[in-house]
Amino acid sequence: MAPFEMEQVKRHALAGMNPKFYGHFRPTPQRYPPFSAGIVPFAWMMRDNLKRYQRKLAWYRANGVLPGESGAGPRGLLVTTTESSKEGFDSSVVQSVIRRYINP
Numbered sequence: 001m002a003p004f005e006m007e008q009v010k011r012h013a014l015a016g017m018n019p020k021f022y023g024h025f026r027p028t029p030q031r032y033p034p035f036s037a038g039i040v041p042f043a044w045m046m047r048d049n050l051k052r053y054q055r056k057l058a059w060y061r062a063n064g065v066l067p068g069e070s071g072a073g074p075r076g077l078l079v080t081t082t083e084s085s086k087e088g089f090d091s092s093v094v095q096s097v098i099r100r101y102i103n104p
Contacts, residue, residue: 006032035102037079068101077101 012025032038057067057078064075071077079101083089 003034005034008032008038068097 009027011027014022015025064073066073
């Protein structure tokens with residue numbers, strides 16, 4: 001999260017892989033207001049994402065950004081939530097996690 005607005009252009013993965021059926025998906029700008037976070041819902045559904053997620057966490061740690069339960073690192077705080085196929089996504093859990101670190 002940053003104190004400034006950001007915009008990122010998102011491209012649907014299937015648009016390039018199968019243009020016959022998904023070529024109509026156009027690049028779409030996604031705006032992130034100040035102090036907001038982008039999410040990738042249901043990433044846990046894909047087993048291949050686990051190793052990528054673990055690499056990302058290692059990268060954050062190596063660069064001084066620590067997960068919330070470890071306390072803030074010298075370069076920042078990484079706030080994450082987890083869901084499972086049994087529990088699903090609960091926005092109230094996400095809100096409480098954000099409140100725990102943003103407005104303690």
